[in-house]
């Protein structure tokens with residue numbers, strides 16, 4: 001980024017400088033999504049808690065309505081007055097840092113947040129599959145190995161500095177593109193190829209929060225929603241598993257929580273790729289009122305929410321990001337303004353290109369043609 005753009009960008013994170021952008025957030029809400037919070041004692045790498053605290057201070061000082069996810073849904077559905085530039089926080093998966101690091105910060109500000117939990121993970125039945133992959137790439141003593149995944153032979157060379165996290169991510173992304181059964185086979189083959197014995201229970205940095213912690217936080221304004229049993233990409237599962245993952249996690253959460261949030265969070269959650277009408281139909285049958293996605297990142301509006309009967313089952317969220325500036329830009333309307341300007345420029349360019357194409361198709365004006373013919 002050039003220094004002028006960088007300085008302008010920094011300036012637009014200063015509270016008063018963001019105020020003129022408020023009109024572009026009229027009738028829109030930001031549903032933010034967070035994952036892990038840094039917890040050095042457990043070796044957890046994630047968002048610096050100071051960044052979260054600073055974000056909440058900004059929202060308080062600038063008087064943003066920070067409300068629960070359910071309040072956003074009710075406003076969008078017209079059951080309660082709509083809120084301008086409302087912000088709701090969601091956290092995915094139910095890891096231990098979300099209870100021990102994030103929840104106390106929300107409680108400190110008396111702000112609500114919704115944590116979507118993987119119920120088999122909280123039940124201690126398994127640890128998250130991508131954590132297992134990360135652990136294996138980190139702890140293997142092999143310098144190189146190859147793994148079969150969905151018919152492909154993937155070769156990994158771990159010698160290069162910083163290669164392990166990158167290669168682990170590569171393997172995870174490949175896992176998301178094969179069937180659930182192939183993914184599980186692939187993770188098992190990885191353990192054999194990397195010669196890593198996985199502990200039955202996750203190490204401290206990959207631990208879930210407990211159901212007791214969940215109930216304790218419920219009493220202090222944090223709510224909990226279902227996020228499947230084992231976090232498969234639902235579109236990669238068969239009919240029976242897709243239904244079991246949704247219904248099972250809702251049943252377990254309902255048995256443990258006193259006020260479960262009837263809004264599902266799709267694992268991985270890319271709209272148009274990771275879930276479809278089959279999942280929406282299951283959610284409807286269970287009486288859930290909607291679902292949130294992970295992609296595309298977008299601000300939700302009443303118009304979008306009411307655009308089709310299925311729209312409440314694919315409500316977009318915004319990634320919290322890694323720094324304060326990005327956060328301020330996303331909730332204040334700076335990013336949306338940038339996005340609108342960029343779209344406008346792209347449309348103008350496309351219109352100009354079309355006009356030029358049309359002009360070429362029609363050939364030169366008739367007078368020019370007459371002139372050239374005369375030469």
Ligand SMILES: [Zn+2]
Pocket residue numbers: 092093227231267268
């Ligand atoms: Zn998740």
